[in-house]
Amino acid sequence: MWQWLTNVFRLGLKELNSLRADPVLILLIVYVFSFAVYSVATGAKLEVSNASVAYVDQDRSALTGRILGAILPPEFNPPQEISAGEIESVMNSGKFVFVLSFPPSFEADVLSGHKPQIQLNVDATAMAQAGNGSVFLQQIILAEVAKFVSGDDITTTRLIDLVVRTKFNPNLNSIWFSSVMQIINNITILSVLLTGAALIREREHGTIEHLLVMPVTPSEIMVAKIWANGLVIVVAAILSLWIVVQTVLAVPIAGSIPLFVCGAVLYLASVTGLGILLATFTTSMPQFGLLSLPVLVIMNLLSGSTTPMESMPVWLQNVMQLSPSTHFVSFSQAILYRDAGLDIVWPDMVVMVALSAVFFFIALKRFRVTMATVR
Template sequence: MRAANVARLGLKELRSLAADPVLVLLILYTFTYAIYAVATGANFEVSNAAVAVVDDDRSALSFRLRDAVLPPQFAHVVEMTAAQADAALDAGDTVFVLHVPAGFEADLLRGRPASLLLDVDATAMTQAGNGAAYLQSIIARELAVAAGRDDGISAGGQAVDMVVRARFNPNLSSVWFNAVMQVINNVTMLSVILAGAALIREREHGTIEHLLVMPVTPAEIMAAKIGANGLVIVVASLLSLLVMVQGVLGVPVRGSLLLYAGGAVLYQLSVTALGILLATIARSMPQFGLLVIPVIVTMNLLSGSSTPLESMPDWLQWLMQASPATHFVAFSQAVLYRGAGLAIVWPMLAALALIGAVIFAVALARFRRTVVEMG
């Protein structure tokens, strides 16, 4: 390949992209408002959850338990009868119902077995699980204080003071996770779409035939499309991290943006080549869209950006090692969340390079065959 030809073809790609208002608006939307909407709208922590209490004890301890449930995790506790609480759960008006039986405080103070009942609406599983854990912790703390202990944990008669420290996200805010991961997912989506759309656009406008009569090779044409569209995506993602993630949302980026940019450039080798490969199979833009949707959804959902890779079946974890998105997500999380350096992330970069070389070779072979058929 001749660098001069690739550079000139790359400039042509950039001009064609700039002349397409739909793709320009898609890039702007994807790396601005879409990041903000997903980061602030899809929260997984417990916030303002409705709690009701059925207090048959009417004791000082039952009132103390009620007063310990506070915002912002929970809304103000509402007292109900048992029938009202059942109706509220059925209607979805409350998520948690705490039942305090009659004689609860007396049984506890006399050392007799005492029990509490917590009903949970598990329709929203994440909120139900986290909220139930918070409520259990609150109740255990208050019962320990009522029983005359300063803590709720004991072992062998000796008090144990366990200190929990949350690293990298001390407030356990889902906004911090969602914002960065949405940028990474959008990098995957737009890289495939832009590269493939560039080839489809050439075919639909008839300009691919003009390229075939020029002294350029298929490898140079493909390298120009990958380089130009990949450059746009990398620059847009860096600006999104600086302006939207750090500036607007206030999410700290701990690692080196230069190292992230290097990994993103390496990632473009595989995902943009994948877009061109899909474009050689499709004959029109609608067909290309139908091919892209399942590929992008599968790559994003199973890459570890939405759910932990470790929670998937073993065979699926092994299968997803062939996806470049899996390694790029692990690389981005290590660099942007935990501030990892090159000494830690080089295996991920090596995997990206290997997978990218394979996909590029397959896409180039398919692209050459398509060019020959069109010629």
Template sequence: MMQWLSNIFRLGLKELRSLYADPVLILLIAYVFSFAVYAVATGAKLEVINASVAYVDLDRSDLTGRIIGAILPPEFDTPQEIAASDLDRVMDNGDYVFVLSFPPRFEADVISGMLPEVQLNVDATAMVQAGNGSVFLQEIITAEITKFVARDDTSTSLPIDLVVTAQFNPNLQSTWFSSVMQVINNITILSVLLTGAALIREREHGTIEHLLVMPVSPSEIMLAKIWANGLAIILAAVLSLWLVVQGILAVPVAGSIPLFVAGTVLYLVSVTGLGILLATFTTSMPQFGLLALPVLVIMNLLSGSTTPMESIPNWLQTAMQVSPSTHFVAFSQAILYRGAGFETVWSNMLVMVGLSAVFFIIALIRFRQTMAADH
């Protein structure tokens, strides 16, 4: 046993030296866990910000002026008035995301209770802004009309007092979500790529033959690659959480970092094993990249990190339970967003242990077959 552990440790040191000697991979790790996290968190906004609005006012009444005046930054740019004949043109050109059209006698019809129509044209190609922004505009129009009819600027005369409390992200900032999810997704991507690239590199450099004549077993070689590459990824991920997410982006991390690291170690066994498994079916880095790309896309898009699992069809939710990324995302979100403890996430950790064992065994069997064929 001691010799087995010693071999794993020494082979892992070899992997770390090989990684250190590859400036491209070092640069990739640094980029993915620093600038890439910052760029995605600050560039990909899910909330409505500076949405362009135009309006056609055929009534020019006090009511339409109040509604236009209530459409304010930072959600919306200052509304621009256009002529009715320009409405189709500006929508076709994509000049505005929203165009409001008020009919003649709008205020008089509201006062007389005739239920006049207000047309809201939405450029739905800007999907996120279109969906959320149209809801905001409907709320603004409803509130202003209600206050106008009631002649009360302080109350909308609702029969209830609705109190909304946003937990874990009180200001509903997409940066809080996207920055942490980017770190989690990058762990999956680099775990597959680094371990797979390590095996491909052995073949391309001819060092796989050296391993074949050494008194080491396939399990020792695999575990060495797993712990060495996994250590680099965990260190980079923790530094990213501390320096980029918490430091630069000022996003609070609610839960225990050590508990997150413990779960990440369990997850890495399965996902790095997957990287080795994919590498055994290829002979070059381009082939490995083409094979890994669709696997990574499916794992990330359907893991719950991009869209909630509840939004995925039931049969696909069931199928994705065999993916370790699904359980790792749930585990990470519970800890980093909601501050969950071990008593909450132990079931996710147990599932990751089982999946890691399955993926490791399958990868080990395939790796042994590949080494026997090479030998």
């Protein structure tokens, strides 16, 4: 056992030296955990921001002016007036996301107790902005009409006083969500790519034959690649959380970083094994990249990091329980967002351990077959 651990340690040092000698991979790691996290967090926003609004005002009353005056930045750009005949053309051209149309005698109908209709045309190409923006505009219109009818700009009489308390992200800032999720997704991507690339690099450089004549076993070679590349990814993820997320983006991390690191180590044992498994079916980096692409897309998009698991079909939710990324995302969100402790996240950790063992032994069996073929 001591000789096995010694061989694993020394082979891991060889992997770290190989990685240090590859400037392309080093640049990729730095980019993925720095600029990629920052650019996605600040650029891919889910909330409404600077949405373009047009309006057709056939009433030109104080009430319509009041409603239009309440549509303000930063959610919306100042509304621009168009004619009724321009609605279809501006919507088709994508010039405006929202177009409001006020009918004639709108204010008079409101004051007389009738229920006039306001037409809201929405460009739903951008679904998140369209859905959230429509809700915001409806709230603005209802609030301004209620104030106008009651004559009270400060308070309005409501039958129910609904108090909303937003936990974990009080300002509903998408940067808090997307920055952390980007790091979690990047851990998956690099875990597969680095370990797979390490095996492909052995073949392309001809060093796989050197390993075959050394007194080492396939398990020692595989475990060495896993711990060396996993160490690099864990260190990069911790630095990204500290420098990019907490310092640059000023996103608070609610939970325990050491507990998150423990879960990440368990997760890395499975996805790094998956990377080696995929690499055994290929002979070059282009082949490995093409084979890894659909696997990574499915693991990231259907893991719950982009859309909630509850929004997926039940059969797909059950299938994705076999993916370690699903449990890692649930584990990470519970700790980093909601300050969950070990008493809450231990089921996900147990599943990750089980899946890691399955992926490891499958990859090891396939790796032994590959080594025997090369021999």
